[in-house]
Amino acid sequence: MRSADHGFVLHSATWPRSTADPALRRLTHLADHSKLWLGLAAVMATRRGRLRRAALRGTSAIAFTSAVTNGIGKPLLPRRRPAADLLPHRRRLRTPPSSSSFPSGHAASAAAFTTAVAMEAPQLGLALLPLAAAVAYSRVHAGVHWPTDVVFGAAIGSTVAVATSRWWPVRPTAPGLARPSTRTVALEDGEGVVMLVNPSSGEPARDPSDELSRLLPRAELVHPVPGTDLVEQLHTHLESTGEAKALGVAGGDGSVAAAAAVAATRGLPLLVVPTGTFNHFARDLGVLDAQDSTRALRSGSAVNVDLGTVLVDDLPQQWFINTASLGGYPDMVRLREKWAPRWGKWPAGAAALVRVLASAEPIPVRINGIHRKIWLMFVGNNGYQPKGLAPTWRPRLDTGVLDVRYIRADLPFSRTRFVVGAVTGALFHNRAYVQEERDRVRVEVLGSPVALARDGEVSLMGNVFDFAARDGALHVYRPE
Structure with missing residues (x-):
């Protein structure tokens, strides 16, 4: 040499x-x-x-x-x-x-x-x-x-x-796999589509209504009523306007989750137009813009995907399209989404997790009858990747399972053990971290009520949470 x-x-x-x-x-x-x-x-x-x-x-x-x-x-x-x-x-x-x-x-x-x-x-x-x-x-x-x-x-x-x-897996370019739908109709120019448009989603002062009116001139555009629950508004509107052939939504994941709950309940196909900040569900689905959405609608190309549900105490069933979480996880999501535009999702997620774990209090729970103390819990609709610190994408949208992850607080130095495992990329050999896939999971909080976050938004407080995977519950348009 x-x-x-x-x-x-x-x-x-x-x-x-x-x-x-x-x-x-x-x-x-x-x-x-x-x-x-x-x-x-x-x-x-x-x-x-x-x-x-x-x-x-x-x-x-x-x-x-x-x-x-x-x-x-x-x-x-x-x-x-x-x-x-x-x-x-x-x-x-x-x-x-x-x-x-x-x-x-x-x-x-x-x-x-x-x-x-x-x-x-x-x-x-x-x-x-x-x-x-x-x-x-x-x-x-x-x-x-x-x-x-x-x-x-x-x-x-x-x-x-x-x-x-x-530590930071590369997100694939291909969308998540799903089963083709055989019950979805092709609709030209948006005829028969009731479209929920949320102008406050995504970039400020960007109302997609004009673009949607050009792409789908015969669709009926509906805007959120301030102070009204979106799910209730959509149900009321659909009952008053007669028979709709499809339900559409232009907004972020919160708006999409509300529309998905109504579409699944009424058996309507869902048209998703991503106009939010992150658009996690649309990206996993493979719908990148309004042109993708309208192309799928005109050709009748659609798939069947799973949804997640959760029963909180004695309240009505709640739906989620991406994730639900308990404990410190809602705070982690809030900080991660706040910092992600500047740092990127994985670094922001790591920093948010450290911040939350440093100030979190252990939560005594029973998970499917087993007593535990946890710092936080994540429940994903279908299995997420990577299987570690920052779940980011789904290879499949039709597995019929929930991705359940939590950090144990009933082990000595559990927070330190988890952080070391995350940094070294060895979480699967770490007893402080639990990850499993189930079609159902029951979580009973043995103390004060805790907050439930669905699709990144804190919605309810409760003590008993029954999560379930709803296999193929939603028919959603996606370009071939």
Whole structure:
């Protein structure tokens, strides 16, 4: 390896002067301390969705890679840098670094960022590849690294970036699987559709009513009445207007949950137009915008998906499309949703969980007859991924089960044990964390009533909660 390194450097020293010499010197300076990559990440973070997740994953990969290269690689494997007289003066840096040559931190950071971005946004990662390669090569061209320093640095960076998926799995682009519906009608121009439109969902001052009127000119648009429960309003409206062929909703997950409850009760197909902030249900369904929704409506393409229900004490049955939760989980969700636009969902979820666990009080409960003390509980409609700290998406929407997770408070140092398990990616070997799938679960709170959150919104207080999965309860339009 040493012979090959010297041979390449000596051969490259014979190359004639070119405009690449000053350009590569400027590029290598621009990548000092990862300034180039952090700047790109800042620009990417201004866009929501995959670009923001790519930026967060990229900066996380750089942070871990820097710790490995500077904290482990360089101290344990010291190596002299190339002698200055091996290369022409025009290519050398004015102030060459004095630390160990092995491995190349510039190459490691470039590979870490590019690999991490490619995991979230493959096309963007491919576009960044030539830039990352140029940064890596610039270190050899400037005479501050041997070629093998660059190769091993790039390998370290790529490995660390891929390893982030152990704690932060990459969300797949494909929607959740579901059973095709055989009972849903195709409706042109929205004829027979009663559409609930919630202008307060999502971006401020963005009322989707005009767009929906153009796409579905024959649909009947209904707006929420202030101070009125959405479920009751929809039931009353449908009873007064006669026979509707389908129920639609344009809003966030709270509005979609209310419309889904009415549609499931009345046996109507549901049309979802995502106009909320996060649109978790619509994303799992594979409906990304109003055009997806109207295309599915016109073709009659639909699927059967599950819903979750919960009976609280002696109150009427409540429905949820995504999740329900008890204890500190509603507070965690509130903080996570507040911080997610700035930090990303996984980092925001981790920070919110630490904040909630630090101030939470143990809740004595009976879960299906077994006495426990818990800090918080999560109940998902169908199995969520990842199976750890931050459940984010559903591979299937028709499993007929509930994803039940809770953190035990009846073990010594349970909070510390859980946090250590989450950080090391070893929650499944941690007794403080319980995750199981059931079609029903009964939770009896042996103390003061606690809050129930459904689809991220705190709704009721109670002591007895009977959760159940409703297999194929909802017919919902989805493009093929």
